[in-house]
Amino acid sequence: MSSGANSYPYDESLLQWIWQNLEFSTQNLRTQCGKSVTIIYQGKRNSGEGPDFSGASIVMDSLEYHGDVELHIRPGGWVEHKHENSVLYNRVVLHVVFEDKQEVRSGAVKRPDGTSPPLLVLKPYVQKTLQHLFEKSQVRGLPCSGHIQFINQSAFEKQVEKAHKSYFEYKIAELLKHYPAQLPIPDAWRYLFTAGLFETLGIPRNRKAMLHFHRELATNAGDITEQDSIQRFVEKAQYIAFSGGDEDLEKIGWESTGMRPASRPAKRAGQAAALFYTVNQLPFKQYLDPELSSWNKIMEMLPAEHKPGGQMEKILRQTIFLPAEYLLGDLLHSARIKSAAYSEWRSICGGVPPEVQKPFSSSGFEINQKTKKPGLAHQLKRYCRAGKCHQCEVFKKAICS
Incomplete structure (x- = not known):
């Protein structure tokens, strides 16, 4: 092999x-x-x-x-x-x-x-069509771009829907990697949820450092009490992140070169710590609401200076909160929570960066309400760029034409 x-x-x-x-x-x-x-x-x-x-x-x-x-x-x-x-x-x-x-x-x-x-x-x-697609997959661009005459829009839309579902399953699997099974379900779930938030806030170059920061914070911050204000907690957390003398974290290092101010470690670490505080302060029963109101309550608890920007907040809700809620529904055998989380995921439209859309639009595909969703990024990264053409509806349509 x-x-x-x-x-x-x-x-x-x-x-x-x-x-x-x-x-x-x-x-x-x-x-x-x-x-x-x-x-x-x-x-x-x-x-x-x-x-x-x-x-x-x-x-x-x-x-x-x-x-x-x-x-x-x-x-x-x-x-x-x-x-x-x-x-x-x-x-x-x-x-x-x-x-x-x-x-x-x-x-x-x-x-x-x-x-x-x-x-x-x-x-x-x-066959020549398949041979061309195979060879095109060895260069940059979409493998099927040279055979657009064989591909219809409906096959593309069907594949993006498939990739969108696959992306949700992928995010669930990624969150499960953080699940500490030795803890009670409420504590274990909060841990994986906050780990996912921290990792996403570490995009693009501080994911590893953020996950280590999360582990240290969960271990060393102590119990969060009503007497500990969110601002005081964030100060303690930032000390752990940048001044606590953690040798492992110093080895990993924080990357800030070339980053926009909103993405720099100090800003993101403060946001992560504030989220850690609010997620743990919110009563667990709030997460069991099938209306998924807990996310808005978390956002309302955050001070303005530690609240993620609009685009990042949307990413966190869609790619971490919804999969985490689905997982919670699975753990507690709640079909209503699972259904609510997945229904919202399926309805997502928009928020796809131009750099993700361009390879598809330049190959002749229409980016519309059915395809402008997070699954498009998953399609590009884990199907097209990964050479998984044979798992793609567009590819199958092309070789049958």
């Missing part, structure tokens, strides 16, 4: 999808050494250690072979990942690559037993 040659910026899941679904001409296949190839069974996708597909049945020159299939973008991937040193690769009966630029000498690819697996280059057998 490998992630592709260094010159290829994405993982090999697209190539694996092509092989698994036989999205190429299976007629007249030949290995690099001239053997005819007939695929009886392409094998079962392997998600663990070892070759990409196991239990394949491949006929080469009238002889049937049973074993594994390993895929790489180019033959050099085998050498780079040192498969010759793992006995798991002795059962490879066919080495499949997208293209061969002859970057490694003939015979350099060997199994641990010293023999070389037959090499099949798929590029000549892949």
Whole structure:
């Protein structure tokens, strides 16, 4: 199992999808050494250690072979990942690559037993539309931009809706990483909620420092009492952040160079500490309101000097508060809270930065009420830029056209 040659910026899941679904001409296949190839069974996708597909049945020159299939973008991937040193690769009966630029000498690819697996280059057998999309995914821009004539707006809108849902699930999974299961649910939930707020306030370059600050604050700030004013608490917190002599935090460092004043660490740390205070001061039962009124109450409790700006406040509500509330509903088996959080998420429109919209609009897609939502950023980062074309409705529409 490998992630592709260094010159290829994405993982090999697209190539694996092509092989698994036989999205190429299976007629007249030949290995690099001239053997005819007939695929009886392409094998079962392997998600663990070892070759990409196991239990394949491949006929080469009238002889049937049973074993594994390993895929790489180019033959050099085998050498780079040192498969010759793992006995798991002795059962490879066919080495499949997208293209061969002859970057490694003939015979350099060997199994641990010293023999070389037959090499099949798929590029000549892949349909032109799919081949173009595959190659475009190796350069900047949208992989499908050169094939806009095959793509309709409805496929794009359907994919953005899919990405929007996927983004919500992603944010829930990210919050769960902060969940301290040893604590009672109210305390554990508040911890993950505030950790998510801190991390987001650390965008773009202080996320790691903010998370460490959050851990230190949760550990050292002591119980928050009515006698501790929010301003006094923020002062204590900022001492921990910048003057407390925390060696780990000093090693991580705060980045402020080139940042707008509103994004600098001192400003964001104060906002984070104030949010920490208000989230913990608000009675837990307020978070159980299916009207999701607790967020507005938190904002009302914040002093003006520690309140996030309008755009940041919207980001925090949408990408942290709503997933956190959904999680709370899940923890407490409340379908009403879950439904309220996800319904609001689905209805979100707007707030998408121009730099996220541009790659799509310049490729011919219309950015409208159905696509101007946080899922568009998720689509760009975790589908298009990550080379996950085969999981995209636009891609599927293109190769079927």
